Amino acid sequence: MKRNKMCLSLMALLMTFMMLAAGCGGKGSAGSGSSAQAAGKVTIKMLDVGQGDAVLIRTAEQTVLIDTSDVDEKQKLRDALKKENVKVVDKLIITHPHADHMGGATLVMNECEVKAVYDNGQTATTKLYRDYLKTIKSKGIAYKALRDGDRLDFGGGVSFEVLSPTEDMVKEGGHDEKGKVNLNLNSIVGRLVFGDFSMMFTGDAEAPSEQGIMKRHAPKELKSTLLKSGHHGSKTSSSDKFLKAVQPEAALISCGKGNEYHHPHPSTRKKYAKHKIDFYRTDVNGMITVESDGHSYTLNVERGTKNDETGN
Template sequence: MKKMLGILFALVFACTLLAGCATQPGAAGGTEAAQTKDGALEVKVLDIGQGDAILIRTADQTIFIDTGDLDEHPKLEAALKKENIKTVDKLIITHPHADHLGGASVLFKNCEVKAVYDNGEPTTTKFYRDYLKTIKSKSIPYKALVDGDVLDFGGGVSFRVLSPTAEMVKEGGKKNGKPNLNINSIVGRLEYGDFTMLFTGDAEKETEKSTLSRHSAADLKSLVLKSPHHGSKTSSTTAFLKAVTPEVVAISCGAGNDYGHPHKEVLERYKKFNIKVYRTDQGGTIAITSDGKTYSVKEEK
């Protein structure tokens, strides 16, 4: 009887341990729904249709990387309200396409934006000119980011810029000889203790190649990758994924979008690399939290 009880206790103990493990926010591949209670960093890849809008909150600052498309303002407004965002310490625009810059006017209207960063590559659209006008009229500090710059996101979180270079911007992004604004998208790695996440805008294979040519794989290696160009086959090359070796990829795209993003061959490549895929079109906003040691990913649909 005594022996039986002993076994029972051992079993109960083992189950408790296992149950405990199942609710822990994971490190390697740990993508369970549990939210890090004392997580000082929160990254939300917002569900704003076809485009990118990423909200980052550290212990000290609120940062936006891109703002979604012109016709998705209601979604961005709703997100600002839900998250109670009144101040944006840093707004980073990876490149001036509408699906990244289109919601900047919403931030300018609803929040105090304290600093703006982009890649410095101009374009001719009205919304781009309006964006520049607003920065000027509100006297918001502005800087074009280049490879080597490091931004302090506060709370021990930093953002290391890996692309473009000043020369690339001066020449203007080109693909097969034709102007292409995606090429000079800002690529940067967020670093918080052991946690790393790579932001890519709409970087294409040309961007990935040139970034790899200037940086070691160690500079790019990240636990989480924001899928370049909404999971398009123009991007996420094998060489790039080999360097980044992410455990998780976050794809920001609209349900049934005209481009067919994310492309099948890219999803297959992610699968081959054993990368866990999260998609805003399927699971809604992707919320990543980290305490600088471990991290967890949650879908907010």
């Protein structure tokens, strides 16, 4: 009897341990189980998922994913999320409804427990967008369009301050000066803040969006330790004035090997050199991992070195 009891409690202990080790918070449980970070830390991983964006953020309490790379890169995203043991996504943020950011959103909603979806509220006419909306609705996932001035709580003392778009920008529909629709312009731009550490997230926001942000916000609201390079390092983004306002120590660029857009553009790399900003790129460096305790930070790459001029 005694031995059986001990056996049972040992088994219970073992099962608890296995459940914790599996990293799944389970439906309805608070936080994200062991897939969240130890207290006092934020980990930001720019996933190596080809030509698109997908950034995984983990705090002591939550798992957040900003963008989901392209439709054609789905398998890479699936593999990356599996490797990172992501089963619960507390917040899924889609910066704008272009395929290279929204491509894997439905996959993430179908394969992980997504608790809330945020986007810029800008609609698109694509089947990809309709499927995305349909999935949010059918799964009953909480949804909110983000606006300049909103603040999201990522848990563990980490917040996300939204700087763009404004309601007027979304109503206007993101037209460029020639009157052509350019959905990049209304990308969600926001600053992750954790103590003294901060990182500016830009989606594919271009120079006019950057100008608008600088008009609406004081420099102290923009200065960031790190920058997610706007629009994969394209010459349309990372304007001189914006770089001067943000003053990042390093820029992280997500782009695919030998991509047809020639991202990151040589002129962007030149600008980074001029402003003494180191850059890292997923096509050369693989996954880029940043870890901060709210004071200092570390940045690690899978391969290569910073400021690599090879590739495009």
